[in-house]
Amino acid sequence: MSDTRCGVVAIVGRPNVGKSTLMNHLIGEKVSITSRKPQTTRHRIHGILSRPGYQIVFADTPGIHTGQERALNRAMNDAAQSALSDVDVICFMVDALKWTEGDEHVLGLLQRAGDTPVILLVNKVDNLTDKSLLLPHLESLAARFAFAEVIPVSALRDHNLDVLEKALSSRLPKGDFWFDDDQLTDRSLRFMAAEIIREKVVRQLGQEVPHQITVEIDIWEDGPKVTDIAATILVERRGQKKILIGDKGSRIKSIGTQAREDMERLIDRKVMLTLWVKIKAGWSDDERALRSLGYDHR
The missing domain is CATH 3.30.300.20 (K homology (KH) domain)
Incomplete structure (x- = not known):
């Protein structure tokens, strides 16, 4: 049995909640492009984080959205939803104190994810002016689904990303690394x-x-x-x-x-x-x- 751990973590959520920023900051390099415009990410992009003892292969996905029927939008949704299968952990990212119809739609998809552990990431908590609102909000979100963990983070400011990394690495299956230690993405x-x-x-x-x-x-x-x-x-x-x-x-x-x-x-x-x-x-x-x-x- 291998002494190392290796697995795939999908990062999902509605558009513009910070998925690409999160992956880039976890890896420490810019692998996925970012902007303040929704749907900047169009492809499923794998970013690779290698540490002594474990390797996390992140699948950064396009934002899952509704109400747009162009073929491009369907392709983006297909790429995001296909990432929910054959992964070891799912990170569901939402935006601070917001909860929208888009979030509810993604949650409905996660309910079909079977036994795959889902970690809820409440992003952009550094922008909250009234921090006392955070705990009741986290409790209300935790009641919506059997999340493995609920972690408040700031992807941009690296807040609690060490906590997240520990939560992810502990849930990876044992196995050899898939990629070389210095490889950051599988894209050309x-x-x-x-x-x-x-x-x-x-x-x-x-x-x-x-x-x-x-x-x-x-x-x-x-x-x-x-x-x-x-x-x-x-x-x-x-x-x-x-x-x-x-x-x-x-x-x-x-x-x-x-x-x-x-x-x-x-x-x-x-x-x-x-x-x-x-x-x-x-x-x-x-x-x-x-x-x-x-x-x-x-």
């Missing part, structure tokens, strides 16, 4: 580069261009000193392309500069980044297009 560098570009777009544009954009890496060539990367940002309408490019190309230039700096940190070498913007009408509601763009969790 090309995938990470595309996600970096998309993060910069989402952060810069706010609500001007909603989530009807995606990114494809067209060229990746490692030269002696510089890596040449060319990428295409796909939008659905001409007006979105105009907004994304900006006045005299100012916005796309800013996005490219920020993305290039992050890529250089990611691969630890100089990057020459070229960005193109193209219109692909209806891509986010076209299942064939979504599969070709990598939105198939299978």
Whole structure:
């Protein structure tokens, strides 16, 4: 019998409760992109935390949401809900004192998770002005479901993440590590580069261009000193392309500069980044297009 523990922990919840921020802070590196906009995470992304004696493979998932019937939304929900099967622990994250219909919907899905332990994470407790409201709220949440534990955390401020890590590692099955100690994710560098570009777009544009954009890496060539990367940002309408490019190309230039700096940190070498913007009408509601763009969790 192995002396080490290794298993998969799914992080689920409605959009924008801090799932990606939590995984990034637990691992200590930026594996999953973040923004204040809901549904920034579109894919199930695995982040790997290796410690002496155990390895936790986190499955960061898109926010589970209702009421949006585009093929992209269905693909995101499929990716999130599929993460509930074949995992060892589920972390259900909610936002401080809030409880919404979206949270209730996720809880309904968790009730079908069988014997898998579910830890409730009440995030953003550092934002509470009246701390006396927290304990009664935690008690009311604990009464909703047979949670293995209820842990108040701040993903952004690292509050109680050591408590969470201990709760997770103690529930992992015994077994050998799946990944090398220094590996942080199972995703490719090309995938990470595309996600970096998309993060910069989402952060810069706010609500001007909603989530009807995606990114494809067209060229990746490692030269002696510089890596040449060319990428295409796909939008659905001409007006979105105009907004994304900006006045005299100012916005796309800013996005490219920020993305290039992050890529250089990611691969630890100089990057020459070229960005193109193209219109692909209806891509986010076209299942064939979504599969070709990598939105198939299978």
